[in-house]
Amino acid sequence: MLLGPGGDGVSVVAAAAAVGPRSSGRSASDHTLLITCDRHSQTANRLGVYSKTAVPVEVSSSLSLLELDPLAVTEQTWGEFAEALSMTQSHAGPILPVVSSLAAVAPGELISLPGVEDLLLLRRVRDEATSGRWTSVIVDCSGQRDPLALLRAPAVLSQALNRLWPRHRRLAAASERPMMARLTSAVDQLDGDCRDIAALLADPHTTAAHLVVGAGSRSMAVLTAQLASAALMGLPVRTVFVSGGDAADHERIAALAGDAIDVVAVPKVVDPLDRSGRLRKLGVTLSAPGGRPFGSAAARVDLIAGSDLDAIYEMRWHQPLPEPDRLGLGRSDDDLLVTVSGFRYPVRLPSVLRRCVVTEAAWESGVLRIRFAPNPAVWPQKPEQKKTASKKSVRKT
Known part of the structure; x- marks a missing residue:
């Protein structure tokens, strides 16, 4: 490309x-x-x-x-999608507020x-x-x-x-x-x-x-x-x-x-x-794909301390940052929303980090480092941890 x-x-x-x-x-x-x-x-x-x-x-x-x-290209493909919307709307009644509006667009x-x-x-x-x-x-x-x-x-x-x-x-x-x-x-x-x-x-x-x-x-x-x-x-x-x-x-x-x-x-x-x-005469040749991941596609995730609910994970990758004061981080379900110089992109989190919350982030020497901790509400618990949690619940009751 x-x-x-x-x-x-x-x-x-x-x-x-x-x-x-x-x-x-x-x-x-x-x-x-x-x-x-x-x-x-x-x-x-x-x-x-x-x-x-x-x-x-x-x-x-x-x-x-x-x-x-x-x-x-959009016109050629939109007809098929609009037909599916129209069929659903006519047989199933109101579904989503936007369905009828989208189905009406030729x-x-x-x-x-x-x-x-x-x-x-x-x-x-x-x-x-x-x-x-x-x-x-x-x-x-x-x-x-x-x-x-x-x-x-x-x-x-x-x-x-x-x-x-x-x-x-x-x-x-x-x-x-x-x-x-x-x-x-x-x-x-x-x-x-x-x-x-x-x-x-x-x-x-x-x-x-x-x-x-x-x-x-x-x-x-x-x-x-x-x-x-x-x-x-x-x-x-x-x-x-x-x-x-x-x-x-x-x-x-x-x-x-x-x-x-x-x-x-x-x-x-x-x-x-x-x-x-x-x-x-320009003599232009294009290098073939090199097989080496770049940027967030080469992100590494390591367990750097603790275990189970006390674990600390770190996700890091090489990330140029032209304007450090314009770095932004957010979270939306399984995506980490990263903003660099006004350009925002959803980086899909590995499965182990989807049950975690972000605790801190730092950028140094060209590397973006983001740390995560398990979210107790969704983190898989061992049987003994569930028993302990159950006993605490009974005592409170």
Whole structure:
């Protein structure tokens, strides 16, 4: 996946990587799919093909292009979901206050569905990546106001769904009222897609993220924020491509990126990048997924003191923090809500920590450390502990 601020050459680097030299491990029989999420993309013109929205178009024997319009993807999928809502509403009567309103929205009336539009776009990307048709998939995320907000959407939407209508309540409603089964199935599928996509994006064995930035103070500020947000999401960043700038700029960016991320300069060209041959001269190659977890996806949980109800657990991961005074922590059911420089992300807690409460947190030497203690109200108790608790209860009575 290629990310970066608008105007820094994200789409050019993506197209150059798609037509350029093959990276190590790829053969002549490999077939790459280049996906662009920008409704105003010029990639088809650069590659010299006529494209049709939502349909892969062959550019060469080893490359195809798929242009996705987020609104068009949403319209195609919304009809199925609205039908499930409508059927449930007509046979089961009022269920939730919003059901009848949502069921009445026709696909052609949609302007934007925050979170849902991004999810459906990423679901189409996921389906192509797991279809078996392509050896590799390059996703050009240019054209999005905030590409990391796009990638955050599945985790945020899943958290919102389960906050508004928890899964155990959905299942109970379906068992009590059979006509609810179709609606709960549709919501469960949506929630399952959210979790599946979030896990795929953070999987370092299948996904590699590449940031594209220009030189200068603005790009440095953007890169700093993007690296911090990527670490919070667990997005496995492999490369930072720098367009323009001098050796000093590249050294500053390399220091910021750290040893685990490669910094690659993209050469300037005089000719317009309006054909495959000129794009190929940039010599852009993309590093394959490295298999190394990044940020919160590499979080460690250790028992550092005590046992049972007296235990103290610590969860920690490497987390850049551009603005320490803007670090925020919260809790919502099984998620730890972490805010870094105005970017909030729900980090799913390991099972052992879901029955705990946060006791303290600290950030030092680039590592975020959060400590937890068991919550007596939900912590599993041993038989002898239950007997003791029962005796205390009897005495009080």
